[in-house]
Amino acid sequence: MKNYLVTGGAGFIGSNFVTWLLEHHDDCRVVVYDKLTYAGNLNNLLSHRDDPRYAFVQGDICDAKRVRDTLKTHAIDTIVNFAAETHVDRSLTDAGSFINTDVFGTYVLLEAAKELGLERYHQVSTDEVYGEVLEGAADEQYPIHTRSPYSASKAGGDLMVLAYHTSFGLPVTITRGSNSIGPYQYPEKVVPLFVTNAIDDKPLPIYGDGLQARDYQYVVDHCEGINTVLQKGQIGEIYNLGTGTETRNIDMANLLLELVGKPKSLLQYITDRPGHDRRYALDVSKIRALGWQSRHSFSQALEKTVRWYCDNEWWWREIKNGTRYQAYYQTHYSGREVAPPPEN
Numbered sequence: 001m002k003n004y005l006v007t008g009g010a011g012f013i014g015s016n017f018v019t020w021l022l023e024h025h026d027d028c029r030v031v032v033y034d035k036l037t038y039a040g041n042l043n044n045l046l047s048h049r050d051d052p053r054y055a056f057v058q059g060d061i062c063d064a065k066r067v068r069d070t071l072k073t074h075a076i077d078t079i080v081n082f083a084a085e086t087h088v089d090r091s092l093t094d095a096g097s098f099i100n101t102d103v104f105g106t107y108v109l110l111e112a113a114k115e116l117g118l119e120r121y122h123q124v125s126t127d128e129v130y131g132e133v134l135e136g137a138a139d140e141q142y143p144i145h146t147r148s149p150y151s152a153s154k155a156g157g158d159l160m161v162l163a164y165h166t167s168f169g170l171p172v173t174i175t176r177g178s179n180s181i182g183p184y185q186y187p188e189k190v191v192p193l194f195v196t197n198a199i200d201d202k203p204l205p206i207y208g209d210g211l212q213a214r215d216y217q218y219v220v221d222h223c224e225g226i227n228t229v230l231q232k233g234q235i236g237e238i239y240n241l242g243t244g245t246e247t248r249n250i251d252m253a254n255l256l257l258e259l260v261g262k263p264k265s266l267l268q269y270i271t272d273r274p275g276h277d278r279r280y281a282l283d284v285s286k287i288r289a290l291g292w293q294s295r296h297s298f299s300q301a302l303e304k305t306v307r308w309y310c311d312n313e314w315w316w317r318e319i320k321n322g323t324r325y326q327a328y329y330q331t332h333y334s335g336r337e338v339a340p341p342p343e344n
């Protein structure tokens with residue numbers, strides 16, 4: 001019997017991971033520990049409410065006492081840490097909360113894991129720590145070259161995880177995943193924002209020239225990759241997780257409009273994000289050697305994602321109709337200059 005603490009388990013990838021674990025392992029118990037920030041949502045976990053193998057604790061990973069009490073009460077042996085502030089755009093206006101959760105919060109979890117002698121601490125990290133990769137692909141030895149407060153905070157967390165392994169022998173692993181898409185992603189990230197805007201015939205705001213490239217992977221593939229590392233990964237090691245392919249934002253947006261059945265006239269070019277990373281690209285040979293590879297191509301991932309948002313308006317309308325979301329959208333998008341489509 002494994003007892004997991006899934007921190008940030010009420011967010012997008014964390015909740016998909018909890019579902020994946022409960023569906024694939026009978027011999028586990030899963031405690032979700034989540035602060036329920038704007039991005040945390042218990043609707044993501046509704047289907048597990050009555051499962052005796054599942055429990056929810058509301059708490060902040062920066063709260064050392066609550067973290068320790070939860071680990072002890074539930075006899076946790078493994079922490080999988082998804083908890084983070086995650087949106088690059090928000091990190092440009094509120095870096096402090098990123099440093100608190102993504103760096104200090106990680107330290108609090110590591111200290112507790114060390115003191116209680118846990119079997120495993122797994123850190124869910126991001127390809128963004130490598131910064132923009134203009135040519136080729138970043139393997140796990142690629143230099144850290146962060147460019148946004150979000151990626152700098154995530155890199156700080158990663159370095160602390162590695163330090164606890166080196167200094168104290170804590171049994172850690174790290175995954176660095178690429179941009180993920182799928183059910184229950186908060187509609188501030190580009191794909192759920194674009195699908196839900198398209199359904200409502202609202203503009204799709206493209207930053208800059210739209211030629212930035214990302215490795216969009218299906219969230220379930222990401223979860224399976226994390227599980228592969230938990231089962232077969234070597235202690236102290238980092239594993240990249242992605243499809244190893246890339247898609248330009250404008251191509252993603254065009255395919256998405258086709259899938260929703262809406263016209264290209266909804267595309268609206270606006271002022272670029274400051275410090276916008278042009279391209280992310282991962283070398284995924286290390287995780288492939290463990291037998292994992294993503295099962296969905298980009299177009300399959302996008303198709304499934306679009307279908308889920310079309311079929312689950314109950315989930316995202318509640319968020320988008322809320323005053324908190326509307327205030328964010330207003331502050332972030334109104335007043336940004338609209339430009340004609342670039343000539344190319």
Ligand code: NAD
Nearest residue numbers: 008010011012013035036037039040060061083084179180
């Ligand atoms: P998300 O923003 O959807 O969810 C984050 C969750 O963490 C929320 O439930 C929130 O309530 C919780 N949380 C935030 N601060 C907390 C705190 N102080 N204490 C406890 N809980 C807290 O994020 P996501 O997209 O699911 O990302 C999960 C993890 O995966 C993050 O660490 C992120 O850096 C990483 N990641 C995400 C992507 C992606 O494309 N979304 C790609 C690679 C890596």
Ligand code: TYD
Nearest residue numbers: 088179188189190191205206207212214249
């Ligand atoms: P995002 O989902 O914020 O992920 P990240 O910045 O962490 O990769 O953005 C993905 C890409 O989409 C990125 O190149 C920025 C771009 N983007 C837009 O063009 N318009 C938008 O409104 C948003 C939110 C993102």
